[in-house]
Amino acid sequence: xxxxxxxxxxxxxxxxxxxxxxxxxxxxMVAEEAGVAAGTIYLYFKGKEExxxxxxxxxxxxxxxxxxxxxxxxxxxxxxxxxxxxxxxLFYLNNKDYFSFIEQYTYAPxxxxxxxxxxxxxxxxxxxxxxxxxxxxxxxxxxxxxLLSMVxxxxxxxxxxxxxxxxxxxxxxxxxKFYNACWEAIAAHN
Amino acid sequence: xxxxxxxxxxxxxxxxxxxxxxxxxxxxMVAEEAGVAAGTIYLYFKGKEExxxxxxxxxxxxxxxxxxxxxxxxxxxxxxxxxxxxxxxLFYLNNKDYFSFIEQYTYAPxxxxxxxxxxxxxxxxxxxxxxxxxxxxxxxxxxxxxLLSMVxxxxxxxxxxxxxxxxxxxxxxxxxKFYNACWEAIAAHN
DNA sequence: TTTCAAAAAATGAACGTTCATTCATTTTTA
DNA sequence: TAAAAATGAATGAACGTTCATTTTTTGAAA
Numbered sequence: 001x002x003x004x005x006x007x008x009x010x011x012x013x014x015x016x017x018x019x020x021x022x023x024x025x026x027x028x029m030v031a032e033e034a035g036v037a038a039g040t041i042y043l044y045f046k047g048k049e050e051x052x053x054x055x056x057x058x059x060x061x062x063x064x065x066x067x068x069x070x071x072x073x074x075x076x077x078x079x080x081x082x083x084x085x086x087x088x089x090l091f092y093l094n095n096k097d098y099f100s101f102i103e104q105y106t107y108a109p110x111x112x113x114x115x116x117x118x119x120x121x122x123x124x125x126x127x128x129x130x131x132x133x134x135x136x137x138x139x140x141x142x143x144x145x146x147l148l149s150m151v152x153x154x155x156x157x158x159x160x161x162x163x164x165x166x167x168x169x170x171x172x173x174x175x176x177k178f179y180n181a182c183w184e185a186i187a188a189h190n
Numbered sequence: 191x192x193x194x195x196x197x198x199x200x201x202x203x204x205x206x207x208x209x210x211x212x213x214x215x216x217x218x219m220v221a222e223e224a225g226v227a228a229g230t231i232y233l234y235f236k237g238k239e240e241x242x243x244x245x246x247x248x249x250x251x252x253x254x255x256x257x258x259x260x261x262x263x264x265x266x267x268x269x270x271x272x273x274x275x276x277x278x279x280l281f282y283l284n285n286k287d288y289f290s291f292i293e294q295y296t297y298a299p300x301x302x303x304x305x306x307x308x309x310x311x312x313x314x315x316x317x318x319x320x321x322x323x324x325x326x327x328x329x330x331x332x333x334x335x336x337l338l339s340m341v342x343x344x345x346x347x348x349x350x351x352x353x354x355x356x357x358x359x360x361x362x363x364x365x366x367k368f369y370n371a372c373w374e375a376i377a378a379h380n
Numbered sequence: 381t382t383t384c385a386a387a388a389a390a391t392g393a394a395c396g397t398t399c400a401t402t403c404a405t406t407t408t409t410a
Numbered sequence: 411t412a413a414a415a416a417t418g419a420a421t422g423a424a425c426g427t428t429c430a431t432t433t434t435t436t437g438a439a440a
Contacts, residue, residue: 022297023213027426037391039428048426104297107212120356145348145357146368150375153343158335166310167335178336185340185375217400227417229402238400 006044008034010055014097022104056105059098060121066091067125077133078183084129085155085179089169092159099159123148130186140188150185154178196234198224200245204287212294246295249288250311256281257315267323268373274319275345275369279359282349289349313338320376330378340375344368 012033016025027048031038045051070083092099106119130147133139139147158178162169169175202223206215217238221228235241260273282289296309320337323329329337348368352359359365 026424028424031392038426039392040390042427043389107294107297119354140371142367142371143357143364145351146364146371149344149347149351149368150371153345153347154339154375155343156347157339157343161335161339164309167333174333174336177332178339181330181332181336181340181375185344185371216398221418228400229418230416232401233415 005034005036005040009036009041009044009051010058013051013055014101017097017100017104022101022108052105052108055101057118059102060118063088063091063098063122064125068128071125071128077129077136077138078187080129081133081183082179084125085151085182086175088125088155089159089175093162093169096163099163103156103160123152126151133186137188139186142186147186151182154182195224195226195230199226199231199234199241200248203241203245204291207287207290207294212291212298242295242298245291247308249292250308253278253281253288253312254315258318261315261318267319267326267328268377270319271323271373272369274315275341275372276365278315278345279349279365283352283359286353289353293346293350313342316341323376327378329376332376337376341372344372 009030012030013025015033016029020029027041028038030051031041034041041051045054067084067087070087071080072083075083102122126148127144130139130144134141158167158169161167167174169178199220202220203215205223206219210219217231218228220241221231224231231241235244257274257277260277261270262273265273292312316338317334320329320334324331348357348359351357357364359368
């Protein structure tokens with residue numbers, strides 16, 4: 001019961017992200033969206049900050065769980081890469097709300113020092129894959145930041161463009177071209 | 191005279207972006223920073239929205255001018271690419287304010303439909319270079335969105351990581367590795 | 381099963397704060 | 411001295427949060 005209402009409130013925030021935009025979300029709107037009174041939110045969260053931060057943590061968990069589900073120790077690293085990219089893209093395509101939220105949360109006034117480190121938590125699955133690839137000499141021996149940027153950066157921009165209707169990431173051909181281009185940026189020559 | 195004061199107000203906004211964060215910038219703070227009274231701002235701008243939008247336009251102009259300054263019709267495309275990347279990185283390294291502002295403006299409540307298209311204006315210099323490269327068969331024949339993502343995305347992430355002290359983009363070695371990785375993502379094989 | 385009082389949960393009006401904007405007044409310029 | 415520019419206190423709207431009051435749930439007694 002208690003968890004149901006908490007979830008309803010969290011989902012309420014998400015539904016508002018796209019409709020009104022992150023910075024216009026008020027507690028009153030969240031309450032309305034969740035079907036509770038404004039004061040009720042404060043029975044489940046200390047305040048707006050905690051609400052937003054918990055939602056962020058929830059999304060990161062879901063994302064990482066989904067993407068790491070594609071990690072198979074025994075598969076060739078290129079296949080692991082493909083599977084992870086595919087899952088990540090699918091995750092956001094199916095949850096535009098999540099993407100918008102994450103993007104805007106990064107620069108929200110709620111991000112305190114503790115969470116600022118968490119900000120790179122979304123890169124953990126990628127990081128794991130890269131470390132393995134480097135060991136196997138399948139991935140270039142470049143600084144981690146460069147490798148991460150070469151995969152995370154393009155994905156972000158592609159999704160942004162997709163949602164702005166500048167491209168169609170649901171097309172398999174677009175996805176494949178995109179995955180291949182990223183792979184060539186990080187793959188060791190052989 | 192009039193332009194001086196207008197510039198002072200615009201610069202005031204920029205100085206506040208890093209100090210207090212985009213969403214805590216109030217008109218009163220801007221006024222203080224610019225050394226004028228709050229009401230004075232309204233003699234130069236219709237309101238906060240116009241102020242922020244003009245600042246955005248100003249930054250885009252400066253950026254594009256700076257990066258396109260590296261465009262030389264006669265140089266090999268790879269050198270043009272290098273020069274443009276170099277200028278773009280330098281531009282933001284020297285103007286952290288600009289970077290922070292641009293990042294946060296994208297999702298600010300001020301972005302109206304008209305400007306939402308302008309949002310991709312920052313990609314114009316890259317776009318120009320890519321078109322030329324495609325014609326010369328030096329750059330892969332991929333959809334524009336993919337190519338743009340492979341250069342703009344990583345740059346964004348690298349800069350974000352640089353400012354979060356996860357890497358040091360001022361190091362020439364890091365820059366070179368980064369430029370090369372991007373190039374391999376978009377370069378045609380030969 | 382029904383009753384009912386105590387506890388728990390939920391409500392939303394009210395409060396205090398913040399902020400963009402206005403405009404009557406003052407200061408500066410021509 | 412008239413016009414232009416600048417000022418900053420006042421205004422009203424928006425928002426997060428609180429808390430006195432109401433509603434719902436619980437479980438023991440009848």
